[in-house]
Amino acid sequence: MFNCWRRWRDNRIVNNHPIDERDWQQVLARLPILAGLSQAELDKLRRMAILFIQQKDFVGIGGLQLTGNMALLIALQACLPILNLGLHWYKGWKSIIIYPAAFKARQTQFDQYGVAHEMEQHLAGQAWARGGVVLAWDETAQAGVVDGHNLVIHEFVHKLDMLNGSADGFPPLRPGMSAAAWTEAFSGAYEDFSGQVHRGRNTAIDQYAATNPAEFIAVTSEVFFELPALLAQTYPQVFAQYVEFYQQDPSQRLAS
Ligand SMILES: [Zn+2]
Structure with a gap:
């Protein structure tokens, strides 16, 4: 009703x-x-x-x-x-x-x-x-x-992240998603990325992502929607979590 x-x-x-x-x-x-x-x-x-x-x-x-x-x-x-x-x-x-x-x-x-x-x-x-x-x-x-930069997506992903409290890189997951799988994918990727930034490496993804987990999901979501192939190649587990979370796969439509 x-x-x-x-x-x-x-x-x-x-x-x-x-x-x-x-x-x-x-x-x-x-x-x-x-x-x-x-x-x-x-x-x-x-x-x-x-x-x-x-x-x-x-x-x-x-x-x-x-x-x-x-x-x-x-x-x-x-x-x-x-x-x-x-x-x-x-x-x-x-x-x-x-x-x-x-x-x-x-x-x-x-x-x-x-x-x-x-x-x-x-x-x-x-x-x-x-x-x-x-x-x-x-x-x-x-x-x-x-x-790979999109200010609007970046800020609105923070709003999604904040739906279950402060921005911490852990938004409310969709039914059927595993919190353990999300944590494993993101902590591994974040550790790897922060390590590269601290060692002074050049990265294809904006180094602002190394600021904290909240910025990591905001920046990598920008990449997911703008340059999906880059994210799928760099952090396939993160990419797979986003496909489940956002219920869409931009790499299918932006393949060319
Ligand atoms: Zn931000």
Whole structure:
């Protein structure tokens, strides 16, 4: 009964907020990571993006004039990882704040003696445990370059990770997935990757992944959706866990 009501309500929202076909094609052309999705998958993503845009508050700040196409570009990338999971994976928060360019953030970090240090960092994005997501538009708009970097996917994977507490590289797994298999795949890969970074090796995957397990899954998820063959080759166990978790295999559609 409840599902039925929700479906009726969602249908009403989708019908009342159609995406103009020209806008849709324009935004699609800017997102090569969506190449290879079937028509049914694209239709599903389009519906999800409409609901996502209606459910979230998009706020442009610092003089940024937010357009419908900008929101759509963000929504399509944000919804790709949850295409087969459902929009409820982004429940419980509303705001998506967009700055014109990489921004400064003040953070307090405690050292080994418990002394607080005020740090000022240049950041392109942030995901807040009890809030929303902050994105820099200049980096968000880089989505057209397929290089294994995708700011939107990165920040939204943090939100998935935070669904069961703080970001720790261990999101709530799907039914049937093994926590032991996830831990084994990720701890092995993280140890190997951190070791390479500490030894000063060049890595094809962004070395920011060695920061902590939360950044490891955010960065390797970017690679999963942008350069799946690279991840499948480097860390096949991690790749296999993502196929199960995200319920999709980008290496099938981006094979060429
Ligand atoms: Zn991050």
